[in-house]
């Protein structure tokens with residue numbers, strides 16, 4: 001089981017390794033119980049918020065993928081070209097090693 005505290009640790013790790021430390025130093029990361037959504041984020045809130053479905057607690061690799069997805073939204077809204085570019089960068093920097 002992955003905890004919110006672990007997710008925050010991974011947020012900081014991914015920010016350093018894969019986003020060049022350009023994301024906010026702190027984000028509020030918590031689990032939610034909405035059945036219809038795996039994760040969502042509010043990048044413009046202060047501090048920014050990432051919420052991940054609590055069902056993913058039992059699947060750390062999926063929680064990591066969801067976390068990286070929401071972190072990429074801090075750089076690009078929607079799922080268009082800018083977002084795809086962010087995901088490509090993460091892949092090239094090795095963020096998904098062992099996850100996919």
Ligand SMILES: [Zn+2]
Pocket residue numbers: 069073078079
């Ligand atoms: Zn998205």
